[in-house]
Amino acid sequence: MISRNADKNPNPMICFFESFNNTGGIRHRMKHPSLDLSLPYITEGLEGIGGEIKALPEDFAVEEVPLYEASGHGSHLYVNITKVGHTTRDVQVRLAELFKLRPRNIGTAGLKDKNAVTTQTFSILFESGDVDSDEAMDLIQRKLDVRVNGAKFHDNKLRAGHLIGNNFQTTITGLRMSMDRAVERAGKIAEMIHRTGFPNYYGEQRTGRWGRNVRDGWEIIMGGRRPKDRWLGKLLVAGYQSYLCNRYLAERVRRGLFGRVMLGDIAKKHDTGGIFWVNDPRAEQVRFDVGEISFTAPIFGYKMSKPLGKPGTLEDEIIEESGVSLDDLKRVKLTGTRRFGRLVPRIEVAEVPRGIRLSFMLHKGGYATSLLREFMKA
Numbered sequence: 001m002i003s004r005n006a007d008k009n010p011n012p013m014i015c016f017f018e019s020f021n022n023t024g025g026i027r028h029r030m031k032h033p034s035l036d037l038s039l040p041y042i043t044e045g046l047e048g049i050g051g052e053i054k055a056l057p058e059d060f061a062v063e064e065v066p067l068y069e070a071s072g073h074g075s076h077l078y079v080n081i082t083k084v085g086h087t088t089r090d091v092q093v094r095l096a097e098l099f100k101l102r103p104r105n106i107g108t109a110g111l112k113d114k115n116a117v118t119t120q121t122f123s124i125l126f127e128s129g130d131v132d133s134d135e136a137m138d139l140i141q142r143k144l145d146v147r148v149n150g151a152k153f154h155d156n157k158l159r160a161g162h163l164i165g166n167n168f169q170t171t172i173t174g175l176r177m178s179m180d181r182a183v184e185r186a187g188k189i190a191e192m193i194h195r196t197g198f199p200n201y202y203g204e205q206r207t208g209r210w211g212r213n214v215r216d217g218w219e220i221i222m223g224g225r226r227p228k229d230r231w232l233g234k235l236l237v238a239g240y241q242s243y244l245c246n247r248y249l250a251e252r253v254r255r256g257l258f259g260r261v262m263l264g265d266i267a268k269k270h271d272t273g274g275i276f277w278v279n280d281p282r283a284e285q286v287r288f289d290v291g292e293i294s295f296t297a298p299i300f301g302y303k304m305s306k307p308l309g310k311p312g313t314l315e316d317e318i319i320e321e322s323g324v325s326l327d328d329l330k331r332v333k334l335t336g337t338r339r340f341g342r343l344v345p346r347i348e349v350a351e352v353p354r355g356i357r358l359s360f361m362l363h364k365g366g367y368a369t370s371l372l373r374e375f376m377k378a
Contacts, residue, residue: 035211039246040253041374042198043189048377049182051172051355053369057084059171059354060116062368064109065164065361074155076107076123077133079140082147087114089231094144095124099136107158110166110364113205119149123158165363170372173355182356183349189375190347190358196259197342198374199249200297202242203367213239221328237332240324241299247318248297249341257310258342261288264309265295268340270363275338277308291344301336302326339365347371 054060070078083091088111096103105125112118124136133151141148175182207214217240219225220233227233252258261267265278270292278284278295287293298304298315306312319326329336343366348359358375362368 035214035243036247036250037207037211037214037243039199039201039250039370039373041377042196042253042258043192043374046189046192047185048189049172049185049356049375050174050176050378051182051376052174052378053170053172053372053376054113054115055173057115057117059173060113060368061118061169062112062116063119063167064121065167066121067109067162067164070152070154072152072154074153075127076125076154076157077131077136077151078121078123078154078158079137079151080119080121080149081140081144082117082119082149083112083145084117085114086144086146088112088118088120090114091122091144091146095122095140098139098143099124099126101125108160109158109163110160111205121158123154123156125157161364163364165361165366166368167359167361168368169357169359170368171352171355171357172372172376175355179351179356183351186349186356186358186375190349193345193347193371193374197291197294197344198371199253199258200340200343200366201246201249201370203369205367205369206242207239207246211243214243217241217243218324221324221332221334223331237334241301241334241336244300244318244322244324245297245339247322248315251314251318252297252341255314257314261285261293261295262310264307265311266305266307266338267293268296268338269293270340270344275305294344295341296338297341299337299339300324300326300329301334302330304336305338343371345371 081091088108092106092108093103095101095106101124105127107123107125109121112120133153137148137151140146208216213236216225217236217238220227220237221240227236249258261278261281261284263278263281265281266275267278267284267288268275275296284293288295295311298318300319307315340363343363345360345362350357350359358372360368360371362371
């Protein structure tokens with residue numbers, strides 16, 4: 001049986017909602033399952049430094065590490081933008097409006113925070129093909145309240161995942177201890193993460209405050225809600241997938257299974273992304289310990305590759321206790337995939353006038369907030 005800690009959310013954890021048929025009549029009432037949003041620390045035995053992040057936007061800086069460089073030819077203009085106070089979706093929609101294009105003409109490699117200084121590339125498909133890149137850059141900078149760092153044409157659209165990862169520079173402020181003590185504690189946590197890695201949890205940006213996106217995504221999957229905004233609907237059901245992935249990782253930490261690979265695991269190489277089943281745990285553990293490979297965690301869907309043995313049994317427990325079946329996921333076209341179960345970043349710790357600055361790079365899909373919580377313990 002999977003352990004469950006009490007959720008600190010003051011809102012009720014059990015709720016009912018009504019699902020309507022095509023004539024407007026009530027079809028059935030569905031009981032919302034309780035959620036376990038607790039996430040154990042991998043550095044549980046080390047004291048944190050407290051503090052806060054994003055007191056100011058400049059305290060949280062993110063810059064994409066591109067998977068490839070634009071070639072200089074093609075019909076997609078790759079525009080690198082630094083923004084503050086705008087979501088990725090905001091900029092995507094405004095670019096479409098500015099050039100009188102459909103939103104689907106605008107591509108991105110990933111979503112970035114609003115309350116931060118974020119640098120990312122957008123691709124703009126100009127179907128007419130008669131566009132001057134310098135003029136486009138000037139127009140974007142004047143109309144969208146962003147800084148344009150450069151633009152170059154390429155022959156394909158930017159899509160989700162078309163990046164290696166993200167570079168972060170984050171400053172933890174509001175510390176209630178001496179700087180010497182904060183630096184010492186942060187240094188010990190960084191050293192441990194260098195050895196063990198940390199769980200690749202999805203952050204609150206994906207699951208929503210108090211799990212709101214998780215609950216809304218569950219309603220969509222179970223057929224009780226149909227958002228008119230297709231983009232929002234996809235985001236919400238992804239929030240529920242993220243919750244299940246977090247549940248798997250949390251249980252792996254709680255059961256003492258995070259620091260090793262097991263027979264039947266589906267592992268992934270950090271350098272090439274190659275995936276394979278673990279048939280010889282003893283041999284693969286050596287590669288795991290030096291950060292060459294890691295086990296993968298499930299993003300549940302009806303086409304997802306499934307591990308064998310003990311890891312497979314744990315995934316079965318997660319999906320069974322969720323009350324959601326693979327048929328439910330298939331109905332909303334969630335194919336599923338797998339992601340790194342842990343990340344092993346190199347973290348630089350520095351004292352700055354307003355607090356402690358942490359600099360690191362995370363593989364695509366990694367959440368800086370999931371790393372920072374290990375330092376803050378707040």
